[in-house]
Amino acid sequence: xxxxxxxxxxxxxxxxxxxxxxxxxxxxxxxxxxxxxxxxxxxxxxxxxxxxxxxxxxxxxxxxxxxxxxxxxxxxxxxxxx
Numbered sequence: 001x002x003x004x005x006x007x008x009x010x011x012x013x014x015x016x017x018x019x020x021x022x023x024x025x026x027x028x029x030x031x032x033x034x035x036x037x038x039x040x041x042x043x044x045x046x047x048x049x050x051x052x053x054x055x056x057x058x059x060x061x062x063x064x065x066x067x068x069x070x071x072x073x074x075x076x077x078x079x080x081x082x
Contacts, residue, residue, distance in 0.1 A: 010036060018079040020071060027066040036068060049075050
């Protein structure tokens, strides 16, 4: 096994609704899809956003797109417009 930065195997898009952050992580190649599923977990994302006091992280798998969608609650300090 080798260690590489996430951006080396995937790209991301983000958006927001109020105090909720939405991040899509999309594999550059189908071959790395299983690595994303294994490594980009709800627990790891919650730990990364712990300093922002996220209250929940939900992960939705989109296997036909080789992507996953992360929904992170209460992480935007009231929302980007606040």
